[in-house]
Amino acid sequence: MSKTRLSYDECRRGDGRKPKADENNTSDEAGDVPTSSASDHQRSPAAFRNKSWMRRPSSPDSIEASCKLNYKRTSAVQLRDNSDDRLVAAARSRLTPDTPGVATEPLISPPPLDCLGRILCDTDFNIVDTDDSALRLLKYSASELWGKPVACLMTPLIAKLHDKLFDYVKRATPEQICRSARRLIYEKSNCRDMVLLDSNREPVVCGVSIEIQPDRSAVVNLLDVSTKPLHTVPRGYEQYIHRPPGKHVQDYPDVICIMIDIAGSTQYAVRVKPQDMATLMHDVYMAANNIILREVFPYAYIHEICGDSLLLVVNAGFMVRYPGEAAVIAMQAAMQVQRHLNKMLVRYDESMYARVGVTIGDVTAGVIDGRSFRIFGDTVHLSQRLESCCPKDGIACTARFLDLLEKQQAVADDMSAFGIEYHTKELKGFGATQYGVVNTQKCHSLFAELGYLSDAQ
Structure with missing residues (x-):
């Protein structure tokens, strides 16, 4: 039931170097946990607030406790526009209050400062809602995009490579998702840009971060990469x-x-x-x-x-x-x-x-x-x-x-x-x-x- 932020850009430092492991993390896997610099916190407050979700909690109970604590903190933040309110409402309608151990409120954080659009997916990774910015970016209407699998926005090869990840998230425990999140963030730290295909099957270059909700639905943030160094100059160089x-x-x-x-x-x-x-x-x-x-x-x-x-x-x-x-x-x-x-x-x-x-x-x-x-x-x-x-x-x-x-x-x-x-x-x-x-x-x-x-x- 942990909210895990799988961000390709989470590890970015202001000086371009790869981040060091969190010295305060006593977990046996602490060396795999990248951290962000102060400049990142200023650039993306949401990333700073959610940094704890990359660490492995000691037990599923602590995951639930951290989850509830984080929601109280997040819910006090004013979301940026009405389209985000709609995403929250859509996510809230999908949660079941009577289900034991499941939070009754969605844990959608405010959009990152460089966010170009947001997409809400259900537990089967089908698109159930989007904000207007995402529709404009991808050149879709709501009726054309809603209900389709999110893989329809990926190139065929990339979609096939993500099938294993999607299947894993569906059956993994919250603790396993947290552990996998850290590994994914570390492995993808060299990736600045991703490509989605618009309605004309033309490539749209953007950054991507994913917020997994307690019920395993997800919010996909599409991020601006126009002001970042080209991918031909790897991180650290x-x-x-x-x-x-x-x-x-x-x-x-x-x-x-x-x-x-x-x-x-x-x-x-x-x-x-x-x-x-x-x-x-x-x-x-x-x-x-x-x-x-x-x-x-x-x-x-x-x-x-x-x-x-x-x-x-x-x-x-x-x-x-x-x-x-x-x-x-x-x-x-x-x-x-x-x-x-x-x-x-x-x-x-x-x-x-x-x-x-x-x-x-x-x-x-x-x-x-x-x-x-x-x-x-x-x-x-x-x-x-x-x-x-x-x-x-x-x-x-x-x-x-x-x-x-x-x-x-x-x-x-x-x-x-x-x-x-x-x-x-x-x-x-x-x-x-x-x-x-x-x-x-x-x-x-x-x-x-x-x-x-x-x-x-």
Whole structure:
């Protein structure tokens, strides 16, 4: 019966560093509990009041006591507008006063200062109410959105990855929810932005925090991220940007690098004006980024654009991760970006197409010039070498990456459906290298069958 605030942004500090564990918490799991800085409390009073809900109470009885105490404190706060009053009324109508151990009032806190809209979900995670701001942001009418599962606002892959979480919350005890909340907040502390799909299935970038009520219904807060650092600069590294050059780096294992290069772009650049080449690369970036946002963000993103190449990153320790599905996420990102770029590039030159190389390995990443966050290591260089071997409508992958893909539960029984062809070739700096080429069309058919693709193809 605890109100648990699952906030991706709860751990944010004013100086950009990751927070330290609460020294006053004597729990055996205190090291997993991130805390907020004073600047956070000023920015979001609700986050400060609810910080105690991230800690593990000693017993379910103490959860109930804390729950009632927090409601008395929250109920004295004037909510911001009438739409919030309506959410409270809707939540109140869903609670059963006669149910033993269940509070008779909802525990909806005032909206955070950076809140763009709020959504109320029932215990089955169906949307039962929203404020007007959320409807405007997502371009829905109330009749269109109310009654639908909240997963309809997520990309298909992200919705599937959340199925386990939803199922767990339905059957977990309050104590388990508190414990999971701390773990989720810690794991998602690298995630600033999330993506929801509006009524046109277009991506809407925002932050998300969730307040779970005593009856396991939930209030979803949609948060403004426009004034925060870009997700391409991970948490903890903002303090080194726009500063004198220094070496601030860290090692990260098992990072998946996806290098995408435009074959034939040099010949095109020779024939056209520099402005035309800039237009081409802008369109390439916008098309690729739109697909990433719609399909796999925040588990994959475009780290940088260099010349006529894009570097995508998956499963790095400085970003939000889903290790059990990392290879599936990377393959979907590579396949979808390649397909859409190939369709777009024929408008410029029929000889141009996207080549893709996928590798996995250790990298070193950080800020060395005071200007940008960068990634170093042979994992990046090997992805560059592999994409040069990539045929049209194929994705060149290292043997290690394909081994990991085969172990992923979602596609473990369907590896033959990828149509992989294995090759060995001398690569500059790497010698004889074995790699496999995944058939893009067959890969697309498999992911469509699994239901991992968005409606907009």
